[in-house]
Amino acid sequence: MVTGREEVPEGVDPAKASVARIYDAMLGGEHNFAIDREALAAFTAIDPQVRALARANRAFLGRAVRHLVDAGVRQFIDLGSGIPTQGNVHEVAQSIAPGTRVIYVDNDPVAVAHSASLLADNPDADIVNADIRRPADVLNAPQVRKLIDFNEPVAILMITIMHFITHEEDPAGLVAAYRDGLPAGSWLALSHATDQDRPGTAAAVGKLYRSKATSPVTARSYEGISELFTGFDLVPPGLVYVPLWRPDPADDVPENPSEYWVYAGVGRKAG
Template identity: 80%
Template sequence: MVPEGADPDKASVARIYDAMLGGVHNFAIDREALAAFTAIDPQVRSLARANRAFLGRAVRFLVDAGVRQFLDLGSGIPTQGNVHEVAQAAAPDARVVYVDNDPVAVAHSASLLADTPGAGIVNGDIRQPKEVLASPRLRELIDFDQPVAVLMITILHFITEEEGPEDLVAAYRDALPAGSWLALTHATDDDRPDTAAAVGKLYRSKATAPVTARSRGRIQGLFDGFDLVAPGLVHVPLWRPGAPEEVPANPHEYWVYAGVGRRAD
């Protein structure tokens, strides 16, 4: 059944990513867009898996750093290794709020979390930080007097220049107490500009949001007010891999940067 508000005739950013990860909550139009993406970059599924693996490593790192509250912005459709599963496996008292405005993502998240203590979904547009941060469900689960980890995983490259990714990150940063964290991944046009340009054109024509790949310098600037932890801003497979065999032979062809930073006191 198609959730209310979902358009099966327009590819969705969340559903394309679900298809990349081998999920089943996507439509034919999303799989067609993924096929076109794969024609541009045959390793896109490996890139998506590397991005998802980073999320797990980052959450475990943050739990080890003492974080017990997570705000996952643009969380997408639930799949293996969701934030609450990773965090609560290590710290059962961890609390997680997911935020998305894709009807399929919201519907499946609500179903998954119906009987899950300490986790909830907010149907909201992350481009409206005041509304998101004022959500009753978010305020029920997240205490802004205690550190919060904000996760922006492959979402900021869907924020246009006109919308201003720096201003958006700053709006969430300024709501956080000292000791909070930011983890993000973002597509870059540094290494494979032709690929990034072709994917950007594809998303503009076929998907619900365009892709704007950015330089390493621009992406690092999104951490303004945060101190990056080692190894800094690196290609996504290179952020604290668990074992040498987890690093692909061509990590610099994975055209997404990843980083984690702690809010400066």
């Protein structure tokens, strides 16, 4: 287990918080360092319910995976998968449909190391150490080619990762590159920070990540996030605040869902 009290692994900048490790800290994980917890404390000062937001996003991931498995998907590529925690994609999917194949993709050294350890005895899941900004490298990685059959539908998961792609990096073009590498009938599940109703919060968080973390945050409008689904048909309820996407019967739906300033949606590739 890696904690803030242990030696920083090779490839980690101890002066910068990591997106993956901050999220791990939000979810109450232990694979993070003091610099990550300091960033989380600053984040919490901006938005006191950030941990609740992280849990809501994680719950969306579980619901989306269950929906996709029920729709017949047996192959997943989780981009920017982060540090393993409870309710991983392979755990959810394989508990419903054993043999479902899952590829995780990340370039954070801590995330890659812990994923490799977790998946060592699972023949149907693997981790790719790659930058999601290079789709060809991801889709042609040996682990991907071994586990993923591109003649069958594939679900691409982009869970709170695309807001770390700047405007200059062409987020819509990046999603399109993955989309074009998938067969018809494939899927995209995505959640993304928005400045639609809470621009002040989004701007403050963006400034925080620019100063303290390895990746900046670019929150986008409803229209800007919708554009990422070009070529995919959104399933009901469409693009909505994250706790509103097909909540389970036991879930508490917030009175003011815009306080959870992340949009979420699932779409199927047309054709």
